Amino acid sequence: MSRILIVEDEERIATFVGKGLRAAGHAVDITGSGEDALAALQASDFDLVILDVGLPGMNGFEVLEVLRGTGDGVAVIMLTAQGSLEDTVRGLDGGADDYLVKPFRFEELLARVRARLRDSARPQETATPSFGGVSLDVRTRRARVDGREVDLSAREYALAEEFLRHPDQVLSREQLLNSVWGYGFDPGSNIVDVYVRYLRGKLGEERIETVRGVGYRLAG
The missing domain is CATH 1.10.10.10 (Winged helix-like DNA-binding domain superfamily/Winged helix DNA-binding domain)
Structure with a gap:
């Protein structure tokens, strides 16, 4: 069973996504702020983070920067209402593994969750290409x-x-x-x-x- 952290301040979306992921067999924790998310990630191990950009206080980009700055390689899927290429590039450049624009179909999010979890489970190459x-x-x-x-x-x-x-x-x-x-x-x-x-x-x-x-x- 994979453990997933949802970081989303819109309660309706967080509840909807959490319910769907639990039904798919995942363990889910939910937090509504970037500060609480970082505290949760420091206290426990997660397999994947679903991270909203538009959080109150510390936004998703800032959370990602802190996360990657500490060397935490947990898989991250970013959610945003902003669909511009610049925002997508910023998120991926900052170390996000995937990016999904609201509104989205839960089936698409679930497919991306499965793909990112497969990537995380894949053995890392040790060669120097x-x-x-x-x-x-x-x-x-x-x-x-x-x-x-x-x-x-x-x-x-x-x-x-x-x-x-x-x-x-x-x-x-x-x-x-x-x-x-x-x-x-x-x-x-x-x-x-x-x-x-x-x-x-x-x-x-x-x-x-x-x-x-x-x-x-x-x-x-």
Whole structure:
């Protein structure tokens, strides 16, 4: 049984989601503020956090920043009424594992919960993937480019790792979206292109080639 923390100040939504998750076989705790959420996470172990952005006082982005700053890698799905790409990027860049915009269907949330719990249960790779002067240390989650250390956000790192696990292969936008952001993420989003642009700026423009009409390839 997985233990899930819901951080949501709208009682109606928190009750609805909690009831559905319990019916699906999960243990659920509910809190309505960021401060209480951090206290709960410090006191107990959770498998996943469903985190609302629009919390009173400390908002969801700030909770996530504190959480990741302490090295806590618990899976986080963010909920928000704000559907802009900038907010999505901010949440994912801050270390969120998934992002869902209100209003949402419970079936979609449940599918994302299952996907994130599967990801958490998957054994971590211990190898250090490298190709064409780029290498990643999976243990410390640091990147090196031509011998120099480069800072990558959590999502940039995940995208770089996907390329390095498939060097010189053409990866479609759909493949990258599913592997880095998870099944169920909006297929019409251009977030893959946005993050490829970010990654090119850090790894080198020439390293990630665009294969027109297909996707992208990490070139040596």
